[in-house]
Amino acid sequence: MSDILPLDVIGRRVEVNGEYATVRFCGAVPPVAGLWLGVEWDNPERGKHDGSHEGTMYFKCRHPTGGSFVRPNIVNFGEDFLTALKKRYVLTDGPDDDEKSCSLKVGSKQVQTIGFEHITKKQSQLRSLQDISLWKCAVSCAGERGRIAEACPNIRVVDLSKNLLSTWDEVILIAEQLKDLEALDLSENKLQFPSDSPTLTRTFSTLKTLVLNKTGITWTEVLHCAPSWPVLQELYLKSNGISISERPVNALQNLRLLDLSSNPSIDESQLCLIAYLPRLEHLLLSDIGLSSIHFPDAEIGK
Numbered sequence: 001m002s003d004i005l006p007l008d009v010i011g012r013r014v015e016v017n018g019e020y021a022t023v024r025f026c027g028a029v030p031p032v033a034g035l036w037l038g039v040e041w042d043n044p045e046r047g048k049h050d051g052s053h054e055g056t057m058y059f060k061c062r063h064p065t066g067g068s069f070v071r072p073n074i075v076n077f078g079e080d081f082l083t084a085l086k087k088r089y090v091l092t093d094g095p096d097d098d099e100k101s102c103s104l105k106v107g108s109k110q111v112q113t114i115g116f117e118h119i120t121k122k123q124s125q126l127r128s129l130q131d132i133s134l135w136k137c138a139v140s141c142a143g144e145r146g147r148i149a150e151a152c153p154n155i156r157v158v159d160l161s162k163n164l165l166s167t168w169d170e171v172i173l174i175a176e177q178l179k180d181l182e183a184l185d186l187s188e189n190k191l192q193f194p195s196d197s198p199t200l201t202r203t204f205s206t207l208k209t210l211v212l213n214k215t216g217i218t219w220t221e222v223l224h225c226a227p228s229w230p231v232l233q234e235l236y237l238k239s240n241g242i243s244i245s246e247r248p249v250n251a252l253q254n255l256r257l258l259d260l261s262s263n264p265s266i267d268e269s270q271l272c273l274i275a276y277l278p279r280l281e282h283l284l285l286s287d288i289g290l291s292s293i294h295f296p297d298a299e300i301g302k
Contacts, residue, residue, distance in 0.1 A: 005072055013164040013190060014039065015076040015138060019046050021068075022166075022190060024059035029069055036069040042190065078140025078164035081174050082147050085126065088134060106157050106183040107209035107234045107257075126152040133159035140164040142173035149177035156180045161187035161211070168193045168225065176203040183209035187236075193221035204229050213238040213259075219245050226251035238262050238284075244270035252277055259284040268293055 005026070006012060012023045016039070025038030041047045044063035051059040051067040061067040129152050139160060142148065155178050165171060168191055175181055184207060204210075207229055212222075219242050226232070232252065236259040243265040252258075256279050260266055266288050274280070285293070 006077055009037070011166055011192065012077060013140065013166045015078070015164060016070055016074055019043060020164075020188075020190075021046075023075075024051065024061075024067070025069075027058075029053055029058065035072060037072055037075060038067060038069055039075075040066050041068065076138055076164075078138040080141050080143025081134070081139050082143050082151055084134050084137040084139045085129075085132065085152065088137060089126065089129060089132070106159055106185045107211050107236060127154060130154050131157040134163065135159050136162040138164050140166070141170055142177070145173070146177065148174065149179070153178075154180065156206075157183040159185045160189065161185045161213075163189055165189040165191060167191060168198075172198075172201075172203055175207075176201070179206070181207055183207070183211075185211040186215055187211050187213040189215055191215045191217065193217055194224055195221075197224045198228060200227060205231070207232055209234040211236040212240070214240065216240060217242070219243060223248060223251055230254070233257065235259070241265060244273050247273040248277060253279070255280055257282040257284070261286040261288065264288055266290075 009023050009026050014021055014023055014037075020042045021039035022042075023037055024040050025036075027036065028034075029036045029038075038051060038059045040051070040059070040061045044061075044066035047061070047063070047066045047068045049061075049067050050064045051057060051061045053069065058069075059067065132152075132155055140163070158178070158181065160174075165186065166189075171184075171186065171191070175184065181204070208231060210229065210232055213236050217237065217240050222235075222237065222242075223246065226248065227250070229235075229252075231254055233254055234257040235252070235255055238259050239262040242260065242263040244260075255277055258274065258277070258280060261284050264287070266285075268290060271283075271285075271293060274283075
């Protein structure tokens with residue numbers, strides 16, 4: 001925790017006493033002296049009001065009890081990717097280190113990775129790491145440009161779920177330093193996505209699996225970003241409140257698996273818009289309230 005605030009504090013994802021929130025306001029809240037942050041909690045039951053105090057609206061919340069005012073010194077703004085990586089994958093000299101490992105799953109890909117508390121000497125070198133999990137490590141930014149690529153250039157599978165990333169642009173700053181990135185899990189990061197198509201780069205040119213469960217992404221934002229995922233095969237969009245508003249055109253053409261589970265606004269007519277994805281083999285639709293689905297006959301690629 002720190003009394004020094006980031007310059008771009010509004011919109012930042014933060015953690016306060018184990019609860020996650022987004023900063024919506026920074027300033028004075030009379031008559032109480034001092035600086036306050038207005039936050040909108042992910043869990044609205046954690047809040048106290050709708051962003052107003054004594055008749056003045058300081059910020060807006062989606063839920064009438066989703067907001068609170070908190071002092072900056074109790075707020076965790078997170079840390080950069082490499083700092084979190086070094087904390088998680090540290091060298092220890094315990095006699096049983098070699099036996100401590102765990103299983104990491106990103107999408108449908110199951111990999112063996114190093115134990116979260118201990119790591120063997122041979123694999124402690126950051127440059128040798130390929131499959132990593134930084135789940136719930138308060139990662140909020142990429143850090144100094146080029147440092148990730150220099151320290152750990154061989155990473156190919158990354159679990160960044162339940163962190164403090166605020167924007168898709170920050171994700172790009174991390175991913176552009178991982179030239180062999182194949183699988184990325186960003187679940188439960190409430191991200192701000194671009195409102196129009198970003199400039200095409202080779203940042204995600206090797207990405208095959210992308211997990212965006214509970215990120216708040218819309219279908220329009222998916223289609224804006226999708227041209228940057230040219231070889232993507234698995235896309236997970238569970239629990240985003242998604243409605244499919246348009247047909248993918250020149251996007252997601254290599255997709256084999258699409259998970260739209262727990263998006264109750266989706267109906268059969270919307271699903272017809274994705275029926276023409278030429279390589280789609282698996283469509284996951286649990287918990288959306290449909291008892292049956294009929295897709296029109298279509299030629300492959302039409």
